[in-house]
Structures are given as C-alpha cells and as structure tokens.
Amino acid sequence: MRKHSGRNLVSRLSRLLFYTAAGFLAVVSAQATHQVEEIADPSLPDIAAVHFEPGRTPVILYNPILCRQAGPALCEFYRQHEYGHIELQHYKRDDLTAREKESEADRWAARHAPLAAVMAAYRFFSSGGGTTPVHGNSQERAARLLTRTEKIQVARSPLAISARAL
Numbered sequence: 001m002r003k004h005s006g007r008n009l010v011s012r013l014s015r016l017l018f019y020t021a022a023g024f025l026a027v028v029s030a031q032a033t034h035q036v037e038e039i040a041d042p043s044l045p046d047i048a049a050v051h052f053e054p055g056r057t058p059v060i061l062y063n064p065i066l067c068r069q070a071g072p073a074l075c076e077f078y079r080q081h082e083y084g085h086i087e088l089q090h091y092k093r094d095d096l097t098a099r100e101k102e103s104e105a106d107r108w109a110a111r112h113a114p115l116a117a118v119m120a121a122y123r124f125f126s127s128g129g130g131t132t133p134v135h136g137n138s139q140e141r142a143a144r145l146l147t148r149t150e151k152i153q154v155a156r157s158p159l160a161i162s163a164r165a166l
C-alpha cells in the first residue's frame with residue numbers, strides 16, 4: 001500500500017470528488033455521441049459546426065486553428081454544443097426557431113460537457129464573447145450555463161472538499 005502525505009491525499013480526494021460527477025456525465029455523453037465523426041476544416045468560419053446531408057449521419061466540423069486560439073476547454077464546449085444539435089435532432093425539427101435550437105444546444109452542452117469546458121464557456125460568455133444574432137447575446141448564453149456552474153462552485157470550495165474528505 002502506497003503512503004501519501006496529507007497534502008497529496010487532500011489533493012487526490014479533491015480531484016476525485018471534482019471529477020466523479022463529470023466522469024459519469026462524460027461516459028453518458030461518450031455513449032450517446034461516439035458514432036459522430038469529427039472532421040478538421042481550417043476554412044470553417046466558426047470553431048465548430050454540424051454538417052447535415054439528407055440520408056447521411058451528421059458530422060461535426062471544427063476549425064483546428066480557431067480551436068487552438070480559443071483553448072482546448074472552450075473548444076470542447078463548442079464541440080459539445082454541436083453534439084447537442086445532433087442529440088436533440090435539430091436537423092429534423094421544424095417546430096423550433098433557429099434561436100430556440102441554439103439555446104437548447106447551449107443547455108445540452110452545459111449538462112454534458114466536462115466541467116472545465118463549461119467553466120471556460122461561462123468565463124468567455126460572461127466577459128462578452130460568443131454573441132451572435134442566432135445564438136443570443138453573451139449574457140444570455142452565460143445564464144444558460146448557470147445550473148451547472150453553481151454546482152462547480154460548491155465542488156471547488158476548499159471547505160466543502162476538506163469537510164467531505166474528513
């Protein structure tokens with residue numbers, strides 16, 4: 001049996017607590033989305049987009065240059081947003097407006113993306129990024145992530161972690 005210093009143990013436990021919920025969601029997400037192909041397209045004007053063709057499985061396109069500029073966590077959120085469009089079958093839905101679909105995709109990503117990705121998106125939207133006519137303004141987009149980010153704040157609190165670890 002390996003020995004750990006107290007500090008390492010707290011660190012390991014906090015990581016464990018932090019990632020348990022995220023890990024569960026990531027597995028669910030991976031099961032739901034593992035069939036989707038992701039294709040790099042440096043000419044894409046956005047970080048990521050869904051490409052639908054009638055009779056074919058949708059694919060996710062992403063721009064690796066914009067992705068690198070955004071950073072891996074924010075890029076992951078954008079990719080999850082596109083998975084949301086696919087999982088919610090937006091390509092078949094005529095009853096929703098484009099704005100409603102974007103709002104739903106943000107909320108889907110907020111529930112399914114890794115916590116670090118949701119936090120990165122929350123910071124980005126809160127500081128004024130991500131506004132488009134169809135996606136909504138940045139503050140609206142940040143608000144769509146709130147349920148998830150409130151849980152993150154609790155999980156990250158050192159007091160909450162040490163109390164649970166004891």
Ligand SMILES: [Zn+2]
Pocket residue numbers: 081082085101102105
């Ligand atoms: Zn979208």
